[in-house]
Amino acid sequence: MILKLSRPNPAVLAALEDLGCRARVLTFPFGTFVVALGLDPSALAAFQAMDGVAWARTAGSRPILAAREQCPEGTRVPLGAIEVGGETLSLMAGPCSVEDREQILTTARYVAAYGANALRGGAYKPRTSPYAFQGLGQAGVELLREAGDAAELPVVTEVMEPGDVAAMTPFVDCFQIGARNMSCAPLLRAVGRSGRPVLLKRGPSATLAEFVLAAEYILLEGNAQVILCERGIRTFETATRNTLDLNAIPVLKSMTHLPVVVDPSHGTGLREAVIPMARAAVAAGADGIVVEVHPDPSRAKSDGDQSLHLPEFRRLVEELRPVAAAMGRRLDLPDALPFGGTQIPLIRRAMGWGGSR
Amino acid sequence: MILKLSRPNPAVLAALEDLGCRARVLTFPFGTFVVALGLDPSALAAFQAMDGVAWARTAGSRPILAAREQCPEGTRVPLGAIEVGGETLSLMAGPCSVEDREQILTTARYVAAYGANALRGGAYKPRTSPYAFQGLGQAGVELLREAGDAAELPVVTEVMEPGDVAAMTPFVDCFQIGARNMSCAPLLRAVGRSGRPVLLKRGPSATLAEFVLAAEYILLEGNAQVILCERGIRTFETATRNTLDLNAIPVLKSMTHLPVVVDPSHGTGLREAVIPMARAAVAAGADGIVVEVHPDPSRAKSDGDQSLHLPEFRRLVEELRPVAAAMGRRLDLPDALPFGGTQIPLIRRAMGWGGSR
Amino acid sequence: MILKLSRPNPAVLAALEDLGCRARVLTFPFGTFVVALGLDPSALAAFQAMDGVAWARTAGSRPILAAREQCPEGTRVPLGAIEVGGETLSLMAGPCSVEDREQILTTARYVAAYGANALRGGAYKPRTSPYAFQGLGQAGVELLREAGDAAELPVVTEVMEPGDVAAMTPFVDCFQIGARNMSCAPLLRAVGRSGRPVLLKRGPSATLAEFVLAAEYILLEGNAQVILCERGIRTFETATRNTLDLNAIPVLKSMTHLPVVVDPSHGTGLREAVIPMARAAVAAGADGIVVEVHPDPSRAKSDGDQSLHLPEFRRLVEELRPVAAAMGRRLDLPDALPFGGTQIPLIRRAMGWGGSR
Amino acid sequence: MILKLSRPNPAVLAALEDLGCRARVLTFPFGTFVVALGLDPSALAAFQAMDGVAWARTAGSRPILAAREQCPEGTRVPLGAIEVGGETLSLMAGPCSVEDREQILTTARYVAAYGANALRGGAYKPRTSPYAFQGLGQAGVELLREAGDAAELPVVTEVMEPGDVAAMTPFVDCFQIGARNMSCAPLLRAVGRSGRPVLLKRGPSATLAEFVLAAEYILLEGNAQVILCERGIRTFETATRNTLDLNAIPVLKSMTHLPVVVDPSHGTGLREAVIPMARAAVAAGADGIVVEVHPDPSRAKSDGDQSLHLPEFRRLVEELRPVAAAMGRRLDLPDALPFGGTQIPLIRRAMGWGGSR
DSSP states (O other): OOOOEEEEHHHHHHHHTTTTTOOOEEEEEEEEEEEOOTGGGGHHHHHHTSTTTTEOOOSSSSTTTTBBBGOOTTEEEETTTTTEEESSSSEEESSBOOHHHHHHHHHHHHHHHHOOOEEEEEEEEOOSTTTSSEEETHHHHHHHHHHHHTTOOOOOEEOGGGGGGGGGGGSSSSSEOGGTTTTHHHHHHHHHOOOOOEEEEEETTTTTHHHHHHHHHHTTTTTOEEEEEEEBBSSSSSSSSSSSOTTTHHHHHBBBSSSSEEEEEHHHHOHHHHHHHHHHHHHHHEEEEEEEBBBBBGGGOGGGOBBBHHHHHHHHHHHHHHHHTTTOOOOOTTTOOOTTOOOOOOOOOOSTTTTTO | EEEESSSSHHHHHHHHHHOOOOOEEEEETTTEEEOTTTOOOOGHHHTTTTTTTEHHHHHHSSSSSSSSGOOOTTTEEEEEEETTTTSSEEEEOOOOOOHHHHHHOOOOOHHHHOOSSEEESSSSSSSSSTTTTOTHHHHHHHHHHHHHHTTHHHHHHHEEEEHHHHHHGGOOOOEEEOOOOOOOOOHHHHHHOSOOOOOEEEEETTOHHHHHHHHHHHHHHTTTOOEEEEEOBBBBBOSSSSSSOOTTTHHHHHHHOEEEEEEEEHHHHHHHHHHHHHHHHHHTTTTTEEEEEEOGGOOOOSSSGGGGHHHHHHHHHHHHHHHHEEEOBBBOOOOOOOTSSSOOOSOOOSTTTTTOO | EEEEEEOOOHHHHHHHHHOOOOOOOEETTEEEEEEOOOOOOHHHHHHHTSTTEEEEEEEOOSSSSTTTTOOOOOEEEETTTTTTSSSSSSEEOOSSSSSHHHHHHHHHHHHHHHTTTEEBBBBSSOOOOOTTTOOHHHHHHHHHHHOOOOOOOHHEEEOSSSSGGHHHHHOEEEEEEOOOGOOOHHHHHHHHHHOEEEEEOOOOOHHHHHHHHHHHHHHHTTTTOOEEOOBBOOOOHHHHHHHOHHHHHHHHHBSSSSOOOOHHHHHOOOOHHHHHHHHHHHHHSSSSEEEEBOOOGGGGGSGGGOBOOOOHHHHHHHHHHHHHTTOOOBBBOOTOOOOSSSSOOOOOOOOOOTTTO | OOOESSSSSSSHHHHHHTTOOOEEEETTEEEEEEEOTOOOGGGGHHHTTTEEEEEEEEEOOOOOOBGGGGOOOOOEETTEEEEEEBOOOOEEEOBBOOOOOHHHHHHHHHHHTTTEEEEEESSSSOSSSTSOOOOHHHHHHOOOOOOHHTEEEEEEEEEESEEEGGHGGGSSSOOOEEEGGOHHHHHHHHHHHHHHHEEEEOOOTTTTHHHHHHHHHTTTTOOOOEEEEEEOOSSSOOOOSOOOOOTHHHHHHHHHOEEEEEEEHHHHHHHHHHHHHHHHHHHHHHHEEEBBOOOOGOOOOGGGGGGBHHHHHHHHHHHHHHHHHHTBBBBOOTTTTOOTTOOOOOSSSSSSSTOOO
């Protein structure tokens, strides 16, 4: 059972305690809730009638706290200088993996100069093959922090197991839950309790309903600073690494009040498709873009094929600007950007062949 | 074997005839080609060396005529007042099915007034259930023609079997091949020979490589007026009817010179998601939008849930305009459109629930 | 509206005629039905009450004639010496394409000697690429007939367009509707009217409900001799050409009374996986197996990778026999089969690599 | 770099140490290997030439230790009275969740009496909704142990986070990695180090190549007691909860030496389909079956729709016996089983409707 309080009433908690129920009170900008799981549904009516109780609901298979109706105006998640979900577009950029100090510092300074408002980079890397680069671990987290500080950007990085949350928390502005771990309840609970914002990536075979339910795990720990990230789903199509599902944007916006950003790097797997799909995401109503950028993608230890070169990031921002304006969104950029230089060709490789079976 | 001619040389055809090969000459705006299938590959070198032969290639598993390299500047397909693939955005609008004279005339006049440049409507309807409305058939084709004439719009309608092409041709400006028939070779050949432009919809489980190969069937009949239409693929997601795959736009643009339009109605199945996804499609670089519009979607005989009400079509155009401008595309609209009236709420139904398994 | 008659009553048809409804009477082994589409549902009650009417139902989105409840004991489709759906397992074998007289005769005689009870082979070939071998057409149909006669086997071949049905009918014992055409209504109606049994293959992205609705189109033409064929669906998995969905067998058996056979050749795309999956299909309750066999798969003009060598067909039968016995099914074999000869190795190629993205 | 040793040679490890490489020696029944990751590939040749080195290989994107060629005869994993992968079929049965002492004891005794050779049951439950039953946790692990002891069956249960492995190890005979966690590297490493056999379930959107790579993570910790479990993949089909991919059996058998079992409960989601698909799995060559059984599925706290009633488990064994015999496999059963009693109807619910979109 979940109750929404319209005003504090200690009798509510006392009544729950009398029933032997260990209730928790969650306070969000959009209201105060009491979570009392395991209670017999027959108790509902009595609580519903209590003073200070706006409503009481039986928990079922749908999200309650993350549902749009709890916060029709939409949640904004503060991250560095902006609020994700606010008027300014969120632009999280950086390499797939933190590889060394120079790589991450160079990238951080470049993307900060051209409009990024958060720095992303992986230190703990979930890899399909145990022989692939597994990331620098905690050392990588600390390098990322250093680069974020140098470029004055908040940092976002993935956490892969609950046991790592405590050591990472002092260095991290926003925890990322990777697509493979979207439905890993212990991890969702751990980042929920961290007090940090969470960038939650959609699992490659998760429905949108399941995606919002994963966010609900985090909210149930009292943390509503959850940013949902569409990053492509796995389908039969092999021309692209994943199928970026932009339908997710309007549908999620109707399901939940949480902000929605899009990762066109994983969503396509093709550098040449990243900028068009970033534009499309903004036009569909996304609150921001998460994008992989690397000083030398050909030498990247992971995901080089989908990482933008540094000047391509500048071009991305250049191309996003008019689309953002059309959508009434802002991109906060330094005044004197040297835009309009050399034209960067978008399509350099033939994409898509090899895909008939 | 396919040869590209740099200039006419009767000796080429004579040599093919000597080899017992029934060659066909295809003339496109982007070149003249000789198609000589069934020839032994060893003959290639001799033809390659002939005067007037730009190149000769063995036909394999990839498209030749539809490949981007044949026409790097992109093909434009004339349709009514515009060229699909040109600067003006293609806007094909109309009901899923032609139901009666009033319905199609009302819709035609409305969408024409608000910027549509083609009228779409189904007369032969491919339906999953034999008990569902199967369309008005040839009578529907003729009603569509009448409505197109009244609104001064070219008409697009689906053909389902080769045997119907002849009777439909006098009434139709552009044949549609539906998603279920994308790989139906006899039908592709028949519309290829019709001389009419073809709107080819991607099959719900077709890879992009297979999609372009289907177009190649049409080009091989000498018809390069093919418009590719992304309309959503079938995936595990159940919140939307299909998963609109906008990755298809940049990838197809690198694979083929044919114009690419997007159908957000079938691609989402949800009226509320149509406008955001139409904006996204244009931002991703689509050459146009195909959209279902109905005077009273709640009474539509097919696809009511995804059909826009008439005023929503106006709103679609209103919202597309700034995104098109950001992309350097035009929407040709009457001067005195009464835009900016009552705000039409976008999200009226909760979308997406019921999708966890 | 569909009515089931318990006994003839001319008044029923007369009443329908009075209402201006062009009703059709369909007679099946499992009952006589009147199909009266387009009638107002309010008429139902009156007909329900008429003498000789067992029940009357409004047609909706579910099959009526193909539904299990119409024939709980299951339909048997006579084909050559056996009934598909009966005690003897159906074994349809032959090359993907009819290529020449020797190839089809050799194959026909071999598979007949080792237990096949139908000969399959493609003459009209649906191919992804227009440059791939498109089949011998009507000449191939006639060669197949000749081989079937020589080997005393009924023949099964695919028809791709309604206009070909008439010319093919005299030569064909069973029409195949290929996977790509599963939902092509004009074709379904045409084979329905042919009076021949129909092997209906499941579309690569068709749900089971849609599959049975496709069969309903055929039954509505008065033809209940429909054999459903599971042949693999398209999924994200790339180790196999398709994902053979054997769940389809028990589910279809609960949905419909039509017999169900399985094609492990297309369902796997891998010769080495054909025999294990054929065994699995029989153990799951399939009524038969459709399998590709070729005298020299390495030179096959289509689908060589998934075609069994002739001795592998013998091995298939050898391995199916005990599983069929475990299921209470028979394989009718000549008495003096030279079984137990050289062991044929099953796995000769490494399968499955290259499938991580 | 991975080296296989043909005989011990301390110089190999010394040479690696000289290169600053922290090598690990892994000893399996099928050979002794040295894992030396991070080494420059140029060092390979020198090691290849050393005495006692059978071969040296650069680690790439394919499994090495789990590859079939390392152990062509196949790995057998001892579990209780049998070896999974041996002649006797593995039959792991039990409820989805351990709910209370009586439920798990009743089930354990019943399935043991009718031929199960391992008891499965969830204590830590990964659930889509945070409001769904999350399992009894460590208390559930201990109840499962008690029931396993009472019924003389080894126990298999899921572990969800690395931090739980230590506390669970004393109570558990085999750790299960659930489908959602298949690619969770920290968890794979943790169970790898536990020394216990591991039942590794295929992720719902994992390719077979990715599945074997997940197993490689476990082997790299020195633990080759890995049992692979096919449990259905997520596809567009909605008639079944998942699509059980039995193609996986022959393909995995050619890729890896690890035993393969099948879970038809999750693979179908439909109680009525469990027995046919279990038969099919055995006929396809599976080494065993994992199946959900509950004393009262209608009151199960999770997965009731797919759980067998107790007598249905008896029927499962009864129906598996002849198929196992046809495959040359054994089911070890008590002598005096009261088989052949009341016929249990298989299909009681109509399955599959609702699946057209």
